[in-house]
Amino acid sequence: MTIGVLALQGAFAAHQQRFADLGIDAPAVRTAQELDGVDALVIPGGESTTMSHLMRTNQLFEPIAARIASGMPVFGTCAGMIMCASDVLDGRPDQRSFGAADLTVRRNGYGRQLASFEVDLDVKGLDSSFHAVFIRAPLAERVGPEVDVLAEHDGVPVLLRHGACTVASFHPELTRDARLHQLFVDSLPASR
Amino acid sequence: MSETGTFPVKRGLAEMMKGGVIMDVVNPEQAKIAEDAGAVAVMALERVPADIRKDGGVARMSDPEMIQGIQEICSIPVMAKARIGHFVEAQILQALDVDFIDESEVLTPADEAYHIDKMAFDVPFVCGATNLGEALRRISEGAAMIRSKGEAGTGNVVEAVRHLRSIIGDMKRLTQADEAELFGWAKELQAPLPLIQEIAETGTLPVPLFCAGGLATPADAALAMQLGADAVFVGSGIFKSDDPSPRAKAIVEATTHFRDADILAKVSRGLGAPMTGIGMDEVNVHYAERGW
Numbered sequence: 397m398t399i400g401v402l403a404l405q406g407a408f409a410a411h412q413q414r415f416a417d418l419g420i421d422a423p424a425v426r427t428a429q430e431l432d433g434v435d436a437l438v439i440p441g442g443e444s445t446t447m448s449h450l451m452r453t454n455q456l457f458e459p460i461a462a463r464i465a466s467g468m469p470v471f472g473t474c475a476g477m478i479m480c481a482s483d484v485l486d487g488r489p490d491q492r493s494f495g496a497a498d499l500t501v502r503r504n505g506y507g508r509q510l511a512s513f514e515v516d517l518d519v520k521g522l523d524s525s526f527h528a529v530f531i532r533a534p535l536a537e538r539v540g541p542e543v544d545v546l547a548e549h550d551g552v553p554v555l556l557r558h559g560a561c562t563v564a565s566f567h568p569e570l571t572r573d574a575r576l577h578q579l580f581v582d583s584l585p586a587s588r
Numbered sequence: 589m590s591e592t593g594t595f596p597v598k599r600g601l602a603e604m605m606k607g608g609v610i611m612d613v614v615n616p617e618q619a620k621i622a623e624d625a626g627a628v629a630v631m632a633l634e635r636v637p638a639d640i641r642k643d644g645g646v647a648r649m650s651d652p653e654m655i656q657g658i659q660e661i662c663s664i665p666v667m668a669k670a671r672i673g674h675f676v677e678a679q680i681l682q683a684l685d686v687d688f689i690d691e692s693e694v695l696t697p698a699d700e701a702y703h704i705d706k707m708a709f710d711v712p713f714v715c716g717a718t719n720l721g722e723a724l725r726r727i728s729e730g731a732a733m734i735r736s737k738g739e740a741g742t743g744n745v746v747e748a749v750r751h752l753r754s755i756i757g758d759m760k761r762l763t764q765a766d767e768a769e770l771f772g773w774a775k776e777l778q779a780p781l782p783l784i785q786e787i788a789e790t791g792t793l794p795v796p797l798f799c800a801g802g803l804a805t806p807a808d809a810a811l812a813m814q815l816g817a818d819a820v821f822v823g824s825g826i827f828k829s830d831d832p833s834p835r836a837k838a839i840v841e842a843t844t845h846f847r848d849a850d851i852l853a854k855v856s857r858g859l860g861a862p863m864t865g866i867g868m869d870e871v872n873v874h875y876a877e878r879g880w
Contacts, residue, residue, distance in 0.1 A: 403607070404607070404844050405606070405607040405608045405628065405843075405844060406604055406606060406607060406608075407603045407604060407606060408606075408607070409606070410603065426844065426845065441603075441604050442604050442605075442606070442607070442608070442628070443604065443605070443608060443628040443629070443664055443665075445623060445626070445663060445664055446608055446626045446627065446628050446664070446840070449624075449625075449626035449840070450626060450840070450841075450844055453626075453837070453841060454844075474604070475604070486663065487663070488623075488663065503663060504663065508665075508685050508686075508687055509601050509665065509685075509686075509687035509688065509711065509712065510592065510593070510682070510685055510710055510711060511592065512592065512597045512600065512601065513590040513591055513592045513597060514590065514591055514594055514596055514597055515589070515590035515591070529596055529597060529600050530597075531597065531600040531601050531603075531604055532601065532604075532665070532687070549590070567600060567603075570596065570600055570603060571596075
């Protein structure tokens with residue numbers, strides 16, 4: 397089971413480092429050929445408009461959408477959460493998302509950079525709290541009935557799972573704590 | 589409880605811009621073109637460096653109205669420049685809720701001894717550097733991102749290359765130094781010893797290192813990335829070229845695929861004339877020399 401990290405733009409190297417902390421080699425994915433070589437995909441934090449643009453210009457959107465539709469596990473953080481959501485508010489008109497998780501997110505829903513914050517979260521499945529960094533984060537405004545909420549902040553879901561799709565509105569790749577990456581690895585079919 | 593304005597939160601936004609292109613824009617129309625082209629952020633300013641260079645005189649923070657016009661039209665982060673040492677311009681920019689402040693040598697310095705105390709702000713700062721010592725002094729003042737200065741407004745990449753090589757080269761040399769030598773390095777670079785010791789250990793800056801100052805083509809952007817930059821700023825290079833939109837898009841592609849010469853060849857085709865540019869022997873004011 398190979399986990400790839402979408403490396404068009406953003407904090408992809410930090411995700412690769414967290415997997416390396418777990419002894420897992422997670423190759424970068426920039427092309428459709430590289431996508432063919434992986435069994436699961438991480439969509440990192442970054443600028444969602446930039447990533448969405450680059451997916452289009454690099455003919456990656458349709459192949460990723462097709463793989464997700466056929467069950468490929470995906471882990472989206474921040475911009476990656478926006479890419480995975482079924483509905484995006486305050487996005488660009490041409491911005492597309494994969495709809496891997498049944499939820500409505502508002503881009504930069506917490507506000508601009510001055511509203512960015514860090515906080516300790518209680519996460520379902522972890523023994524102790526997880527320190528989370530939120531950067532111009534998306535806000536989950538509606539969560540579908542089949543979505544499992546794994547963590548909340550101020551009553552708003554911030555870590556969720558819908559089938560094979562896990563999303564976080566914060567950046568687990570930015571803290572030197574690979575437990576959420578381990579949780580994702582544990583959720584993969586091959587390791588069950 | 590939750591905390592805002594912390595160093596991890598400031599550096600976090602810089603991390604999110606890695607692998608991207610930050611574009612200088614002077615009005616909402618250009619901001620739209622930049623966002624459409626895939627920019628990760630825009631730098632809102634009244635004149636691009638090439639025009640500041642041409643016009644001369646004192647260059648200051650932009651009009652808040654102009655900055656807000658750009659904030660209204662685009663959804664990506666908006667940066668703005670304050671003069672070196674002008675902490676009141678920075679206070680105003682923070683009050684405007686800009687996402688990043690560039691304490692920039694392209695504007696006329698306001699203080700010839702001190703840079704802004706960036707720790708005192710909740711908004712993150714980026715600062716220019718020509719060498720590792722300068723970069724570390726800015727980081728110790730609270731900068732969350734460093735950019736190599738290059739020579740803004742020239743369309744000439746040579747200074748950006750010099751500064752990147754100097755910063756990255758000295759970091760490589762630090763990893764080879766023994767404990768006793770690190771004291772000498774701290775003295776020579778005029779930088780705090782703990783930061784020197786950290787780099788000797790990690791081989792990298794504690795904040796992202798971007799490249800700026802003179803980039804004008806997709807190949808320039810890929811050159812900066814191959815030399816070890818985390819992302820690039822393109823100032824005059826886009827909107828002083830013949831056809832800004834395709835050039836902006838091509839530079840975005842080149843920054844993503846900076847090691848793939850086939851893609852670089854493809855995106856470099858038919859972009860029209862880049863900005864004319866000037867040789868370093870014709871430059872009368874060296875912005876990179878501003879800052880201490």
